[in-house]
Amino acid sequence: MRTIKLTIEYEGTNYAGWQIQPNGLAVQQVVEEALARLAGEAIRVVSSGRTDAGVHARGMVACFRTEKSLPLKAFSDGLNALLPPDIAVREAVEAPPGFNPRRDATAKHYRYTILNSARRAPLSRLFVWRIGGALDVPAMVEAAGHFVGEKDFGAFRAANCCAKTTVRRIDSLEISRDGDLVTIDVVGSGFLKNMVRIIVGTLVEIGKGKQGAGVVPRLLENGDRRLAGATAPPQGLCLEEVFYWKKGDPAPESENFLDKGRSMN
Numbered sequence: 001m002r003t004i005k006l007t008i009e010y011e012g013t014n015y016a017g018w019q020i021q022p023n024g025l026a027v028q029q030v031v032e033e034a035l036a037r038l039a040g041e042a043i044r045v046v047s048s049g050r051t052d053a054g055v056h057a058r059g060m061v062a063c064f065r066t067e068k069s070l071p072l073k074a075f076s077d078g079l080n081a082l083l084p085p086d087i088a089v090r091e092a093v094e095a096p097p098g099f100n101p102r103r104d105a106t107a108k109h110y111r112y113t114i115l116n117s118a119r120r121a122p123l124s125r126l127f128v129w130r131i132g133g134a135l136d137v138p139a140m141v142e143a144a145g146h147f148v149g150e151k152d153f154g155a156f157r158a159a160n161c162c163a164k165t166t167v168r169r170i171d172s173l174e175i176s177r178d179g180d181l182v183t184i185d186v187v188g189s190g191f192l193k194n195m196v197r198i199i200v201g202t203l204v205e206i207g208k209g210k211q212g213a214g215v216v217p218r219l220l221e222n223g224d225r226r227l228a229g230a231t232a233p234p235q236g237l238c239l240e241e242v243f244y245w246k247k248g249d250p251a252p253e254s255e256n257f258l259d260k261g262r263s264m265n
Helices: 027-039 072-080 137-147 195-207 215-222 254-264
Strands: 002-010 056-066 087-095 107-116 129-131 149-152 167-178 181-188 237-243
Touching (some): 002 027, 002 072, 107 195, 137 167, 137 195, 167 195
Antiparallel strands (some): 002 056, 002 087
């Protein structure tokens, strides 16, 4: 039995998220249907995680098991010929037996993009959150440092989040500005439902001067979701990469995580 690991890119605009669900078309469903046509058998893929409706991915990792002897090119180029234009397999490789993309993941990198402009940008509207008023990015950067480390993120999860524990590890949270674009890169061991989007919403409130940077330590301590910022809209969020490194290797240092992590995948 072969285990095939796929790295998948998709635009989430037209989907109800990654995971198959009864209330809309999911990316997972489309991928599985294409695989069934390609392999001539029902195939269930296991992913590294989930993305919500409207959220995009450049590096979603998924895998499946099959006895088919098709070449790897069939699971990349062949599968892409069957997938719609907004979903594509970037890479298909053989994975070792027992590989589990969720359990074996050591970190994930999400990027949130804000267009800080008074003018609308129709061509980028599906991939950014446009904020017209001024943002104090240095204040946001100051606040971002409080998130790094292993913390209780109970104040930064959706009301219907069913995770058993709210403790998560953030390795790096970097904010940068290039013209009107503000990007927020978050790397961590795992994330609660809507966690990144609530962190972004809180940082935006700080950037607008509605709250000070000191609100973050208080939220991490008291876990009160009502005091955190609004959940940022989904279209600005993209799963950039899922990291896997060999057991026993040291985790990258937080300040250099993004550069080191890319070289490990």
